[in-house]
Amino acid sequence: MKPTSAAFSDNARRALHDATLQQALAKAGVGFVEKRRAALSDLPEFAALREAGREIKDHTLANLDHYLLRFEQQVQASGGEVHWVDTPAEACAAVLDICTRAGAKRVAKGKSMVGEEIAINDALEAAGLDVVETDLGEYIIQIAHEPPSHIIAPAVHKTRQQIADLFENLHHQPDLTRPLETVPQIVDEARQILRDTFLSADVGITGANFLIAETGSTVIVTNEGNGDLSATLPRVHIVLASIEKVVPTLEDASVLLRLLARSATGQEITSYTTFFTGPRRGEDVDGPEQFHVILVDNGRSRMLGGAYHEMLRCIRCGACLNHCPVYSAVGGHAYGWVYPGPMGAVLTPLMVGLDEGRPLPNASTLCGRCEEVCPMSIPLPQLLREHRRQEFERKLAPPRSRWALAVWAFSAQRPRLYRWASRLGSLLLNKSSRGRGRFRSLPFAEGWTAARDLPAPQGDTFMAQWQRRKPHD
């Protein structure tokens, strides 16, 4: 996917004026926030759980090489294979190679954000393979030819009506008399179509929420059970996972799973939590003949131990998106790449470069709600500031704003000059407001005054008035 993050401002403006999108966002946002709130109020020990989760991740990251190697050993011991890849291109090549060797024609794909990151669908389709998304949300955006707009609810930007229309147009069998009005009817419709895919696919690709070092298992959570089918019915199962997904033990995974479900959807536990360990063994009734794990780095090992290290604790729950006032206003597509919201504003510049991703860390009031709700206590505002620091050092901001900042910085470090200048400013502004107390428009402040008035200064500055009140101070 070619990023359009550099055009964030335009993307955002369009999103704000898209009435249908706004309708979908308004509905989804409140739901997520309320559900999480309810789930947390039922769990007084959430704070302790969060602390435990953080410790697990910190410990794992500090010993990442050890746990990854252990994971690989265990995968091999259970008859599977691990492929270490660095870049998206290498990752796609590894997947294609497995598909070619298996003589595959059709791929059933479960939801995977790493899959989006490496743009696996494009690669598979370019190689002539037929890819069908089996997650309902992913399926919807696949047939709409759109990228996901949320990391756990990829089609959250679509209204029910839009989805019904899509299905009607695409499935349009002459005998389609099945009504598509309610959510269950829509789900049923997708199920009818997708069932065939599971049965006829040669390769199943899934993501992974966690990798378990002690057993070599990969774990996915879904609410539709489709992950199980994409993994167990086809002959070959490929798991796409990034390296920071590994945890030492099953016990550790269970702590993180509890945090994940509550933070993501407000559930105590997601409907389906599936553990995959190796290919089918002799006595198994089902399962694939081959089991491959593609371990993707894509910039993550560079984050280890650096300024963005803490971002590697992220478990992709989406809570920071759901609680972000900017995400809620513009939706995920405005961010212009795979990961939106606060976590996306941290990750995108790291993965596609700061030149492209520059607007994202700036498009935040640093209100801190994301850090507050993040189950992994990731200091997202501070990481956004870190990007801004890099941006400043590399002089990437537009000259006009850099210049304004420099002038201000010069005077703020010279109190006498500053007092003189601020006095002049406040007196002038006060005078030109002509007693009206506010400005309806003001040159150089159009951004502010387009939608709101600017209150005028009361008159002389506080410092000047204080000097007069206490001459000896």
Added chain:
Amino acid sequence: MRVALFVTCLVDLFRPSVGFASVRLLERLGAEVVVPPEQTCCGQPAYNNGDFETARAIARQVIAAFDGFDHVVVPSGSCAGMLVRHYPELFRDEPETLARAQALAARTRELSAFLAESGGEPAIDGTFSGKVAMHDSCSARRELGIVDAPRALLGRLAGVESVELKEAETCCGFGGTFCVKYPDISARMVTDKAEAVIASGADVLVSGDLGCLMNIAGRLSRMDSRVRVYHLAELLAGMTSGPAIGEAEKP
């Protein structure tokens, strides 16, 4: 008790009455209030725009100017948060300055938190009749954990009926330079906030942060709302006879 007032650049420039209201409240507590003349701004514009060097230079200036007082009081959660949370962060790798930054942080309080902590309720003896909504700035609420203090203080004013805003935890969209970098998104956020204020039925909106207040007041007046907007300190000090934020001067 010698208390240094950190006026904040917005109060200095736009609404000195908030500074005088703060002084009045502190003096009623029996404090000797000093306003160190070497203060300009807390440095947030530099810090939040990635210019950490300038932020450090300004922080050093503030640390020096506010040395030696019993307390430092700030009528803003945002600037107090900068001194308390971010100065120590800025000097993580400079042990000597870090110690001084931490000492300053320990002595610094946002105004309402300071009043509540030092038994300042009796200093509030005003009356005000009407429905008052309190907006918490994100920094007061999340960086400093201040939620109860302003409400307890408001409760001291006879005649005040407190109302709460829906989605009170949500940012108003000011965000310092955010509001000029992303005016459309900021406008949308402040519209939501202004609508919540109107829906609350409040006659008056207060907050401990002038940035939020100018933003919300500006949007309310553009929406032709009659809700009046004051800084919390002005209401507590009984200084609401003058024009509210954004209101015309009385003839």
